[in-house]
Amino acid sequence: MTTAGTDLKIPSLPGLGTTWYERGPRYWLRRTLGAVLWLLVLAFCCYVALVLYGSFRGALPPTVRTVWDGVQVAASVVALAWGWRVQRRDHRRKLLDPPAPDEFRAAKRDESRRSVRLALAGRVLWLLAAPVIPALAAWGAGWCAAAFTVREYPSEVGARRRLATG
Template sequence: MHRTRLAVGQLLLTVLVGFFAGAAYSGFADVLPPTARVVAGVLEVVGSCVALVWGWRSTRKQIREKLLNAPTPEQSWRNMRASRSRAAGQAAGGRWIVLLAPLLVPLVAYLLGMVCASAFIRELPSEVGARRALGQEA
């Protein structure tokens, strides 16, 4: 249930960011001449398709590597705590996205590929590590 709520939340966030990216790209494309607008639109579609597959594949590869060397429950806890402390730096780094309007749509497609890949896994690496740790104690 927790994993489902997490996946739905990430998907909703990705959709919201996608709407923002679409609006930003629309504002960028409106100032282009008609021919350039068509070329830019085709490049956006192709770039988005490539980014979607790239995001999916890279996330699946990371998950596969983490499953081979699954963390113990203590390591999972430390990793979760360490990732939460970096939130302020990640939020400040997001300001540059506004300047990259033409790249926003492919970036959102990459993010969507990552979210979908992580949503459709059978077990999280932390779950595998916890199961292994319980098996070693028994």
């Protein structure tokens, strides 16, 4: 896709294609579908977290179970807010120095490779984290909610700046 009246090529961004340039209905549909997909993945992760926590919780005496559940609720509320705050700070930092489209693509590729390795190594950690897993899931929920409720992604800002400089 090229801009009107010029031969400047609009870069395609991962997940958004070239729809980010005009921000029309297709853009918002892609953003909404991406957020819904992540919401489904997050819901599944929270379900797994609660099942693992339930297996740990069943081994506790009734009095300790009640106290521990209260601690988990408080920790989850704090973790939800903390995850939101971490993501918003990171977003603000990235908006100050947004990546160019090529840099963004390379960073996403590296992040994907790392996440696969961490997922494989993290299976044992999930079992060890069962006592506090609801708080970890709440942190992830806060982080994801903050990531998808921004007006504009840093990759879009970087691509717009790149187009402006030619």
